Amino acid sequence: MNDDKLVIGGHEFSSRFILGSGKYSMKLIEAAVKYAGAEIITLAVRRANTKEGENILDFIPKGVTLLPNTSGARNCEEAVRIARLARELGCGDFVKIEIMRDSKYLLPDNQETVKATEILAREGFVVMPYMYPDLNTARDLVNAGAACVMPLASPIGSNKGLATREFIQILIDEIDLPIIVDAGIGRPSQACEAMEMGTAAIMANTALATAGDIPMMAGAFKSAIEAGRKAYLAGLGRVLTRGAAASDPLTGFLRD
Amino acid sequence: MQNFFVDSEFLSQQALERKHKLESDASFRTNHMQYMPGMEIINSDVYESVMSHVNSYDYAKYSAKDVNSALEHEICSIEDFKALLSPAARNFLEQMAIRARLETSKHFGNTVYLFTPLYIANYCENYCVYCGFNCYNHIRRMKLSLEQIDHEMQIIANSGMEEILILTGESRSQSSVEYIGESCKLARKYFRMVGLEIYPVNTDEYAYLHECGADYVTVFQETYDAEKYETLHLFGHKRVYPYRFDSQERALRGGMRGVAFSALLGLSDFRKDALATALHAYYLQRKYPQAEISLSCPRLRPIINNDKINPMDVHEKELCQILCAYRIFLPFAGITVSSRESASFRDGIVKIAATKVSAGVSTGIGDHESKYTGKESQSQEGDEQFEISDSRSFDTMYHDMSSEGLQPVLNDYLYV
Ligand code: SF4
Numbered sequence: 001m002n003d004d005k006l007v008i009g010g011h012e013f014s015s016r017f018i019l020g021s022g023k024y025s026m027k028l029i030e031a032a033v034k035y036a037g038a039e040i041i042t043l044a045v046r047r048a049n050t051k052e053g054e055n056i057l058d059f060i061p062k063g064v065t066l067l068p069n070t071s072g073a074r075n076c077e078e079a080v081r082i083a084r085l086a087r088e089l090g091c092g093d094f095v096k097i098e099i100m101r102d103s104k105y106l107l108p109d110n111q112e113t114v115k116a117t118e119i120l121a122r123e124g125f126v127v128m129p130y131m132y133p134d135l136n137t138a139r140d141l142v143n144a145g146a147a148c149v150m151p152l153a154s155p156i157g158s159n160k161g162l163a164t165r166e167f168i169q170i171l172i173d174e175i176d177l178p179i180i181v182d183a184g185i186g187r188p189s190q191a192c193e194a195m196e197m198g199t200a201a202i203m204a205n206t207a208l209a210t211a212g213d214i215p216m217m218a219g220a221f222k223s224a225i226e227a228g229r230k231a232y233l234a235g236l237g238r239v240l241t242r243g244a245a246a247s248d249p250l251t252g253f254l255r256d
Numbered sequence: 257m258q259n260f261f262v263d264s265e266f267l268s269q270q271a272l273e274r275k276h277k278l279e280s281d282a283s284f285r286t287n288h289m290q291y292m293p294g295m296e297i298i299n300s301d302v303y304e305s306v307m308s309h310v311n312s313y314d315y316a317k318y319s320a321k322d323v324n325s326a327l328e329h330e331i332c333s334i335e336d337f338k339a340l341l342s343p344a345a346r347n348f349l350e351q352m353a354i355r356a357r358l359e360t361s362k363h364f365g366n367t368v369y370l371f372t373p374l375y376i377a378n379y380c381e382n383y384c385v386y387c388g389f390n391c392y393n394h395i396r397r398m399k400l401s402l403e404q405i406d407h408e409m410q411i412i413a414n415s416g417m418e419e420i421l422i423l424t425g426e427s428r429s430q431s432s433v434e435y436i437g438e439s440c441k442l443a444r445k446y447f448r449m450v451g452l453e454i455y456p457v458n459t460d461e462y463a464y465l466h467e468c469g470a471d472y473v474t475v476f477q478e479t480y481d482a483e484k485y486e487t488l489h490l491f492g493h494k495r496v497y498p499y500r501f502d503s504q505e506r507a508l509r510g511g512m513r514g515v516a517f518s519a520l521l522g523l524s525d526f527r528k529d530a531l532a533t534a535l536h537a538y539y540l541q542r543k544y545p546q547a548e549i550s551l552s553c554p555r556l557r558p559i560i561n562n563d564k565i566n567p568m569d570v571h572e573k574e575l576c577q578i579l580c581a582y583r584i585f586l587p588f589a590g591i592t593v594s595s596r597e598s599a600s601f602r603d604g605i606v607k608i609a610a611t612k613v614s615a616g617v618s619t620g621i622g623d624h625e626s627k628y629t630g631k632e633s634q635s636q637e638g639d640e641q642f643e644i645s646d647s648r649s650f651d652t653m654y655h656d657m658s659s660e661g662l663q664p665v666l667n668d669y670l671y672v
Contacts, residue, residue, distance in 0.1 A: 046670040074546050078672040101546040104588050157362040209365060
């Protein structure tokens with residue numbers, strides 16, 4: 001297990017939990033790093049764009065990779081501008097592209113995301129695009145230079161868990177980049193399920209932020225993700241495997 | 257019926273006569289549905305969609321059963337929303353609050369946004385009978401120079417505030433679009449986010465103001481009942497109901513990121529007005545899916561020279577019902593609660609449905625220095641639009657919100 005690394009754009013990580021952006025507090029960051037083992041922390045550039053937020057960078061523990069996101073962008077151009085701004089602010093080369101032109105469901109715009117990925121990858125960013133799980137888009141993202149693909153599990157705020165399960169599975173099966181599930185993971189069991197399926201990492205925020213005991217929930221996510229990962233690596237047993245094999249072969253009656 | 261009419265002893269005989277005629281003789285007033293020269297007509301279909309629901313809304317027909325099933329539905333339909341606004345829902349206030357709080361926390365976590373309004377001028381060419389700035393009300397008028405605006409903004413920014421809402425009375429001649437544009441440019445120096453609450457303008461003017469740094473536009477329709485509207489807005493461009501109705505759409509076409517809607521509760525049938533406000537936002541967001549929308553819910557307040565004005569039948573319970581219904585119907589919308597409401601109401605409602613509150617509020621002109629620092633102002637100050645109720649400063653509000661277990665957010669916006 002120790003050499004089972006998550007590799008994104010040539011960078012290696014041991015943890016498969018990524019702290020998403022959203023409800024922010026130093027307490028949350030601390031818990032995510034200490035108890036969930038997060039090595040990557042998302043930071044909304046628009047959230048950092050406050051006098052208070054300017055200090056957020058100071059609070060990020062050493063050795064943790066910052067992942068600025070482009071939330072607030074409504075199209076490719078705006079996302080590119082925000083990504084460049086993040087770089088200027090000293091956030092490093094990672095960027096999570098989020099482009100929404102829908103204020104109700106906050107669903108990502110796949111077409112614009114592909115365009116922005118292409119531009120930013122060319123500029124040397126490690127691009128992590130948030131997308132609606134669509135195989136064709138995922139392939140386009142690979143060709144555009146994405147470092148991973150981040151499909152949503154269910155609409156933000158819906159608490160629906162892995163609503164897009166089947167489509168995420170297709171991405172896992174067909175795309176050679178790490179598939180990182182974002183948005184919608186509300187509880188550790190869902191994170192575990194996604195990891196069993198072969199997801200490379202889980203991004204979550206609200207599930208931790210709104211927990212009664214944040215550090216304990218962070219620990220729960222860590223265990224769940226590790227359990228799911230182990231199960232995936234171990235190869236799931238006959239009951240859960242897709243196209244499951246019965247213990248007595250169905251074709252056992254055949255002679256020669 | 258409350259009496260809005262107040263005669264000032266400072267009006268000339270001629271002005272008084274004209275005022276009385278406007279008040280008593282409908283035929284003396286202009287056609288409120290007819291555009292004035294220079295007003296852009298966009299032929300929008302939104303009005304039809306909204307008003308067809310509002311006109312046929314018979315809230316008496318909803319029963320406890322309807323309210324119950326509305327609360328059980330995962331997605332709140334327009335029909336459900338109507339039930340939640342009905343008198344029958346009054347007995348379900350606690351259940352509505354629980355559901356509203358759930359929706360708020362799913363979409364906004366435990367954050368609450370803080371902002372402050374800045375009135376830069378109180379000149380007004382309209383006669384809205386309920387407003388302290390109306391052209392027949394005798395008040396100290398004032399318009400800040402750009403230097404004064406700069407000074408006021410500095411004082412506000414020093415308090416820690418990062419979001420500002422620039423307001424004017426509605427006078428194009430005193431507060432030109434260029435003047436407002438220059439104010440926006442100044443605001444961009446001190447604030448991360450700049451909103452506008454000014455007289456409605458045309459699309460190209462909204463585009464200009466957007467370029468100057470504003471990204472959010474608030475326009476209150478006051479009441480959606482056109483007939484009632486006519487009897488409250490007796491004189492001036494604001495009389496033109498449809499031009500005002502289409503303001504948000506023109507603002508979005510002009511490139512603004514977000515728009516805010518509101519009726520002034522207490523002017524007319526508040527249930528119908530609340531329904532209209534939310535549907536106005538709902539249909540516009542459907543048409544412009546990228547638009548960020550928010551709602552406010554001001555109630556009538558006393559004004560200078562008329563301290564009897566009150567919100568009529570909209571008590572805190574009704575207000576709470578409306579806000580919970582808004583939240584359940586439009587879980588993703590911002591909801592602002594103004595300093596017209598008491599501190600205790602605001603402290604309670606931010607935990608249920610509201611996402612934004614003002615702090616350090618003055619509705620007067622040029623008085624931030626005296627109000628924020630206690631220092632006698634060197635210059636003249638202009639009178640206030642209405643009396644506020646919650647006068648907490650930025651620091652106090654920040655502290656109070658934190659101690660309520662909420663996370664105050666000063667800004668999470670980028671001008672792109
Ligand atoms: S409500 Fe607005 S337009 Fe009407 S009198 Fe007051 S400031 Fe003027």
